[in-house]
Amino acid sequence: MIKQLFKFIGGVHIPQYKDISCNTTIQQAPIASQLVLPLSQHIGSPSVPIVHIGDHVLKGQTIAIAEDYVSVNLHAPTSGQIIAIEPRAIPHPSGLPAQCIVLQSDGKDQWRERKPIAEDYRQLDPSKVRNLIREAGIVGLGGAGFPSFIKMNPGPSGHIDTLILNAAECEPFITCDDRLLQERADEVIQGLFILRYALQAKHCVIAVEDNKAKAITALNKALETVDQSCIQVTAIPTIYPAGGEKQLIHTITGRQVPSHGLPIHIGVVVQNVATAAAIYAAIFRDEPLISRIVTLTGDVSRPTNYEVLLGTSMQSLIEQSDDSPQNKIKRIIMGGPMMGFAMHSSDIPIIKTCNCVIVDKGLTAELKQHGYTMPCIRCGQCADVCPAELLPQQLYWYTKSAQWQLSQDYQLFDCIECGCCDYVCPSYIPLVQYYRYAKAQIWEQERETEKSDHARERHEFRLERIEREKKEREERHRQKKAALGKKDTDPKGEKTKPDPKKAAIIAAMERVKQKKAQQNIQAKNTDNLTVAQKKQIEEADARRKKVNDEDSSS
Amino acid sequence: MLTAVIVLSVLAGIFGLLLGYAAVRFKVEGDPLVEKVDKLLPQTQCGQCGFPGCRPYATAIVNEEADINQCPPGGEATIHALADLLNRDPKPLNPENGEEQGKTVVYIDEENCIGCTLCIQACPVDAILGAAKQMHTVIESECTGCDLCIPPCPVECIHIKPIQQHWNTWAWPAPQISEATKTNNLLESASHD
Numbered sequence A: 001m002i003k004q005l006f007k008f009i010g011g012v013h014i015p016q017y018k019d020i021s022c023n024t025t026i027q028q029a030p031i032a033s034q035l036v037l038p039l040s041q042h043i044g045s046p047s048v049p050i051v052h053i054g055d056h057v058l059k060g061q062t063i064a065i066a067e068d069y070v071s072v073n074l075h076a077p078t079s080g081q082i083i084a085i086e087p088r089a090i091p092h093p094s095g096l097p098a099q100c101i102v103l104q105s106d107g108k109d110q111w112r113e114r115k116p117i118a119e120d121y122r123q124l125d126p127s128k129v130r131n132l133i134r135e136a137g138i139v140g141l142g143g144a145g146f147p148s149f150i151k152m153n154p155g156p157s158g159h160i161d162t163l164i165l166n167a168a169e170c171e172p173f174i175t176c177d178d179r180l181l182q183e184r185a186d187e188v189i190q191g192l193f194i195l196r197y198a199l200q201a202k203h204c205v206i207a208v209e210d211n212k213a214k215a216i217t218a219l220n221k222a223l224e225t226v227d228q229s230c231i232q233v234t235a236i237p238t239i240y241p242a243g244g245e246k247q248l249i250h251t252i253t254g255r256q257v258p259s260h261g262l263p264i265h266i267g268v269v270v271q272n273v274a275t276a277a278a279i280y281a282a283i284f285r286d287e288p289l290i291s292r293i294v295t296l297t298g299d300v301s302r303p304t305n306y307e308v309l310l311g312t313s314m315q316s317l318i319e320q321s322d323d324s325p326q327n328k329i330k331r332i333i334m335g336g337p338m339m340g341f342a343m344h345s346s347d348i349p350i351i352k353t354c355n356c357v358i359v360d361k362g363l364t365a366e367l368k369q370h371g372y373t374m375p376c377i378r379c380g381q382c383a384d385v386c387p388a389e390l391l392p393q394q395l396y397w398y399t400k401s402a403q404w405q406l407s408q409d410y411q412l413f414d415c416i417e418c419g420c421c422d423y424v425c426p427s428y429i430p431l432v433q434y435y436r437y438a439k440a441q442i443w444e445q446e447r448e449t450e451k452s453d454h455a456r457e458r459h460e461f462r463l464e465r466i467e468r469e470k471k472e473r474e475e476r477h478r479q480k481k482a483a484l485g486k487k488d489t490d491p492k493g494e495k496t497k498p499d500p501k502k503a504a505i506i507a508a509m510e511r512v513k514q515k516k517a518q519q520n521i522q523a524k525n526t527d528n529l530t531v532a533q534k535k536q537i538e539e540a541d542a543r544r545k546k547v548n549d550e551d552s553s554s
Numbered sequence B: 001m002l003t004a005v006i007v008l009s010v011l012a013g014i015f016g017l018l019l020g021y022a023a024v025r026f027k028v029e030g031d032p033l034v035e036k037v038d039k040l041l042p043q044t045q046c047g048q049c050g051f052p053g054c055r056p057y058a059t060a061i062v063n064e065e066a067d068i069n070q071c072p073p074g075g076e077a078t079i080h081a082l083a084d085l086l087n088r089d090p091k092p093l094n095p096e097n098g099e100e101q102g103k104t105v106v107y108i109d110e111e112n113c114i115g116c117t118l119c120i121q122a123c124p125v126d127a128i129l130g131a132a133k134q135m136h137t138v139i140e141s142e143c144t145g146c147d148l149c150i151p152p153c154p155v156e157c158i159h160i161k162p163i164q165q166h167w168n169t170w171a172w173p174a175p176q177i178s179e180a181t182k183t184n185n186l187l188e189s190a191s192h193d
């Protein structure tokens, strides 16, 4: 059991802005008439559609399946008709479209047949439970979207000593996990039991930031009714980014996840609370992941949390909450203000990883963007707050001068893009943007190298092929010449042309000669013959001669 | 004393043989420096550098017969990488060789293709599929955008197009920042240290 908490290095205290949305209950968002479901709502390869345009589907029916290991299924959030499978706008910083299944709802919201296994999951093999979670399309709902079933595998060592349920929710504005715990703590705890069963974890810790007193009370109350011997609710200090995976593990266990390692390597698994609730719904109600809780906040009239069907457009959600929706919206941010990114339009669907939508109309001071930057003064404040213990200003300089190798030597890829350095920088340098750019450049270069290696291979292969073909031609040439070697030169020493026709004639003549020679061989049984026998032979010879003569004259 | 001398000479002999064997057995084919230079070139095989392909250009660079700034597809990045490797000063791309341009591929206007196979013979990476008198197609993923297939085409049905941006290979752009401007005196004095 946890007796002592550890403090991670760095981090910042930032205004929370959580009160805006955390005091109202979770609202059911209405079913939109059209749902747009991107095939890639998770980390890993996109799922592959198994429905066709015109198909009628039921709520919860699988519409796309995982073909690769790191992937999950996708389900119809409501009943209706598939009207398109085509590229549509998705929540992505590029603003580029991606393949989506478009579902026209029929308004009946009719479920497929459901067969919950409920408590019986304990009779199943853990690998079977994992598979059910995969089929239910469940991914990390905290924002990263990593397929959950992979993180439910204890690995070859099979030794997980701590399972942490992450309810830190450290980014400002976001309150969906807080509300979930206040209203559905029992579901979260049931989900935790399922996770614990799959992982065979020794301890379970539910980590909540200490500014969420109501959530903690709700959790403790829900725990009273179950066997809680291995579960502990821990309030952790409120500091951003306490909910970062590595930071949370350090806070709870005091252990460091190695630079290129995973939490599982040190016997720890972290799952988000909303993920646990989704797992509960999948096992106890046979409901795949077709909706999620989204905080809608910022400059809207009625900020709150919504339970939203996947594929619902942000626009329709904003209309629900705002009396003047199209009024001077400057930006729509998906995710928190620290790590989220701006949308390119409002007609973008809610996906599995979308925990928060912030509407910015320029009224909230914290969302203000500085229109300018100043040179780095090497104050070192960024290094003080970096929770990954990096040297942000060094990384910034190396990125500016395109020294990618050096920035990698300074562990650019350990940067979690939390934005703490950005936040404290007195020169308003958009540091995270530089790191994202640097990472993208390095990946781009890797792709380029791969591509050029491939091109080189193909080019060399082609040269080789041309060379081989040339050799083969020469070889054929040479063989023919050799075959005609003797006849190649006539007595005068002049080279005759090796004509295939002539060669064929010569070869045929050779064969005939041989045949004749064979016929001239005397039979061995011709001694001591009777007169009658000799006569017979003579007759036969005469016949043969006649045939031979005809043969050679033809 | 004598044993030591004998043991050491035997050992020396053995290692000598081993090294000799290794030198023969694991002989490095070709010039490793040419190999390294070739690795930095984009392998477009377009010949804009004035050599019949990337490797000949790499050989020429190593033999100091060509400068490091003659590869337009590689552009500035390649010049810097070459300068780093060869310890030379980077210089701007030689305009005689061409300009650095965005990445492109080609496509065949299939309506007009007469199936002459001339482009297939020109393509250095076998990126074109087709047979005599049949319509030809460019395999986009294999095309390096060298444009060598364009001039041989007798009906001019091969065209250049930019590579399509895809959301999952999209790269974050460099931050667009406006450094402190004169509009704010206080800020300006800060920016001048």
Ligand code: SF4
Pocket: A375, A376, A377, A378, A379, A380, A381, A382, A383, A392, A393, A396, A421, A424, A425, A426, A427, A428, A429, A431
């Ligand atoms: S906080 Fe900003 S100004 Fe200070 S060292 Fe870091 S990057 Fe430079």
Ligand code: SF4
Pocket: B041, B042, B043, B044, B045, B046, B047, B048, B049, B050, B051, B052, B053, B054, B055, B057, B070, B071, B072, B073, B074
């Ligand atoms: S110009 Fe560059 S890409 Fe083209 S052949 Fe020469 S080295 Fe290769």
Ligand code: SF4
Pocket: B105, B106, B122, B123, B124, B125, B126, B127, B128, B138, B142, B143, B144, B145, B146, B147, B148, B149, B150
């Ligand atoms: S298809 Fe044309 S442009 Fe593409 S690699 Fe081949 S020759 Fe070059």
